Amino acid sequence: MNRLTMRRILARLLRFSFPGHLAAFCLLALALAVVPVARPGAQEAPEYTLGTSDKVRVTVFGENDLSGEFEVDTGGGVSLPLIGTVHAKGRGIRDLERAIAEKLADGYLISPRVSIEVLNYRPFFILGEVQDPGSYPYVNGMTVLNAIALAGGYTHRARRDRIEIVRGGEAGEVQKDASETSIVMPGDIIRVPERFF
Numbered sequence: 001m002n003r004l005t006m007r008r009i010l011a012r013l014l015r016f017s018f019p020g021h022l023a024a025f026c027l028l029a030l031a032l033a034v035v036p037v038a039r040p041g042a043q044e045a046p047e048y049t050l051g052t053s054d055k056v057r058v059t060v061f062g063e064n065d066l067s068g069e070f071e072v073d074t075g076g077g078v079s080l081p082l083i084g085t086v087h088a089k090g091r092g093i094r095d096l097e098r099a100i101a102e103k104l105a106d107g108y109l110i111s112p113r114v115s116i117e118v119l120n121y122r123p124f125f126i127l128g129e130v131q132d133p134g135s136y137p138y139v140n141g142m143t144v145l146n147a148i149a150l151a152g153g154y155t156h157r158a159r160r161d162r163i164e165i166v167r168g169g170e171a172g173e174v175q176k177d178a179s180e181t182s183i184v185m186p187g188d189i190i191r192v193p194e195r196f197f
Contacts, residue, residue, distance in 0.1 A: 048118070050088045050096065051168065051187045052076060055120040058100065061113040066104070069119060082108055093118070121186035126151045128192035129158035138186040145180040147190055159195035166191070 050056070052072050058080065060066040070078045076089025078096075083103040088096050097114045104112040121138040124147060131152025139146070144163055148154060165178045166189040184190065 047092045048185065049090050049092055050118075051122050052089060053120075053122040054088075054118060054186065056088075057117045057119055059115045059117075060100075060104065060109075061115070063109065063112070124184055124186060124188045124190065126190040126192070129155045129194050130192055131155060138184070142184045143180065144178050144182045144184060144190060147184050148180070148192070154192065157194045159193045162193050164191045164193070165189070 050072055052074055054072045055069060056072070056078065057069050058067060058078070066081050068081075070080065072078055072088045075085075076087055077085040078088045079085050080100065083100070086096070086099055086103060091099070093116050097116050100116075101112045101114045104114070121140075123135040124138050124142075125135045126147050127133050130148055131154075133151060136147065136150050144165070154160065160180070163178045163180070163182075164175055165182060165184070166173050166175045167185060168174075168187055178190070
């Protein structure tokens, strides 16, 4: 039974069981009780931004000749038929969809509709006090703890409370503190430092 059905059934029961104000109060309490609560420590994933070596499928609806699979090149662009190179590095998926649609609308198509799907994400890197440092394929929804598990786990010298993530973007690389529940993005560099005692 979904939440909406449960609310409707309980609302009917309350309407017949309690007088006016009490029923309204019970309905409010019920609505608050079934609203999902965020788990402590859980983080929302930041918007994914494209980078070099990402492979995407671009679909221009009704235009098979303009659709296909493309890779973000070392210059940060995606070379598309008809409109040439469109800058993709550091852009979100929706932003790139709009940019391609605008270029297609500029003398080529009337009201183009563009959809983009990421086929292959660039890898992430993990360095420092893990059993197997190196680069690993990215999996959507990955956390730092998942990444450490892929790298064989911590070494006995690892300092687990000082993990860092270096993330690239349009403005350059940004270094930030992370925990085991922090979200990992493609291209991230995770550093697990050594403890000194």
